[in-house]
Amino acid sequence: MFFLTCQICKKTYAPNTLQWCCSCGGLFDLVFEGELRVDALADRPPTLWRYREAIPIADDAHIASFDEGFTPLTPVTIAGKSLLVKQDHLFPSGSYKDRGATVLISQAKALGVQHMVEDSSGNAGAAIAAYAARAGIACDIYVPDSTSPAKLAQIQSYGARLYKIPGAREDTARAVQGAARKHFYASHVWNPFFFHGTKTLAYEIWEQRGFNAPDTLIIPTGNGTLLIGAYIGFTDLLRQNLIDHLPKLIAVQSANCAPLMPNWHGNPSETIAEGIAIAEPARAAQMLRYIDQTGGDVLTVEDDETRHAQKQMAEMGFYIEPTSATAIAAYMKYPAQNDEVAVAPLTGHGLKSGKK
Ligand SMILES: Cc1ncc(COP(=O)(O)O)c(C=O)c1O
Ligand SMILES: [Zn+2]
Numbered sequence: 001m002f003f004l005t006c007q008i009c010k011k012t013y014a015p016n017t018l019q020w021c022c023s024c025g026g027l028f029d030l031v032f033e034g035e036l037r038v039d040a041l042a043d044r045p046p047t048l049w050r051y052r053e054a055i056p057i058a059d060d061a062h063i064a065s066f067d068e069g070f071t072p073l074t075p076v077t078i079a080g081k082s083l084l085v086k087q088d089h090l091f092p093s094g095s096y097k098d099r100g101a102t103v104l105i106s107q108a109k110a111l112g113v114q115h116m117v118e119d120s121s122g123n124a125g126a127a128i129a130a131y132a133a134r135a136g137i138a139c140d141i142y143v144p145d146s147t148s149p150a151k152l153a154q155i156q157s158y159g160a161r162l163y164k165i166p167g168a169r170e171d172t173a174r175a176v177q178g179a180a181r182k183h184f185y186a187s188h189v190w191n192p193f194f195f196h197g198t199k200t201l202a203y204e205i206w207e208q209r210g211f212n213a214p215d216t217l218i219i220p221t222g223n224g225t226l227l228i229g230a231y232i233g234f235t236d237l238l239r240q241n242l243i244d245h246l247p248k249l250i251a252v253q254s255a256n257c258a259p260l261m262p263n264w265h266g267n268p269s270e271t272i273a274e275g276i277a278i279a280e281p282a283r284a285a286q287m288l289r290y291i292d293q294t295g296g297d298v299l300t301v302e303d304d305e306t307r308h309a310q311k312q313m314a315e316m317g318f319y320i321e322p323t324s325a326t327a328i329a330a331y332m333k334y335p336a337q338n339d340e341v342a343v344a345p346l347t348g349h350g351l352k353s354g355k356k
Pocket of ligand 2: 006008011022026
């Protein structure tokens with residue numbers, strides 16, 4: 001049994017509600033204790049659906065999937081320090097957002113949705129459009145008009161209708177919320193089913209490390225869909241005594257747009273890290289609570305540091321987009337302990353970003 005609950009008034013809703021937020025305006029969380037079946041894993045295909053009992057989709061017939069996930073966890077040396085990179089840029093749509101999209105679109109299929117809308121800085125829109133195509137659901141994607149051309153082309157190729165909105169990312173969010181009065185809002189920020197897909201990052205890292213948690217996770221963070229997902233996943237593992245500690249969650253933001261920093265002045269400026277240029281993240285308080293609870297931190301990087309990190313990764317053969325390189329840039333100046341096991345997800349493919 002699982003249900004939705006409002007973060008503000010605590011009212012509960014059945015998981016088949018078509019509302020995207022509580023009647024009081026509050027964000028939904030999904031109350032669901034995913035079960036990890038360690039004994040069953042050896043015989044299952046290498047996809048994120050191998051954690052079937054931990055994913056809140058009741059009926060297999062509703063699953064919209066490309067057999068995605070179980071991306072490689074690969075050791076590299078960065079600035080003289082060891083780092084494990086989780087190669088989520090290798091997902092079908094080229095970013096980790098597919099983790100959330102496969103679960104969210106499966107839920108939309110379960111609800112019988114025929115037409116959905118979504119807003120994004122590009123990658124979530126591409127993921128939602130890909131899975132909507134897979135599921136045969138019409139979709140409209142709203143993006144800021146400054147979004148990288150490769151992401152726009154990708155969204156349109158999947159057959160989604162594209163709306164380019166002038167102004168900041170928040171203007172795009174406002175535009176889609178008008179459309180959400182008519183159609184299902186497949187929001188990766190508001191719909192908690194998305195987080196119950198991104199949480200599989202934690203399960204995979206744990207399994208690939210021989211059923212151990214790393215010490216530290218370094219995550220590019222805007223709306224926090226990967227950070228919150230990682231927290232949910234590792235919390236599931238801790239609750240079932242499958243790990244003995246939660247990894248420290250380190251959120252990485254652009255110095256030009258860092259609303260999670262305590263002394264943030266509130267005036268965002270342009271950054272090459274377009275995926276995390278979120279000036280007013282709806283789940284900021286939730287993210288800060290999780291960062292605090294894991295003994296984590298918020299780090300910022302300048303665009304020049306990001307460019308340098310992106311180039312370093314490319315010279316080692318990893319082609320990632322600037323938003324993804326922020327985590328590498330942060331790790332370069334992170335004071336890692338000698339035996340600290342740190343993981344950085346490579347969140348988006350380099351082919352998505354033109355030169356800027
Ligand atoms: C490549 C990439 N990495 C990281 C993120 C951060 O995700 P979130 O905004 O959910 O924190 C995004 C978001 O679009 C992204 O595109
Ligand atoms: Zn409420």
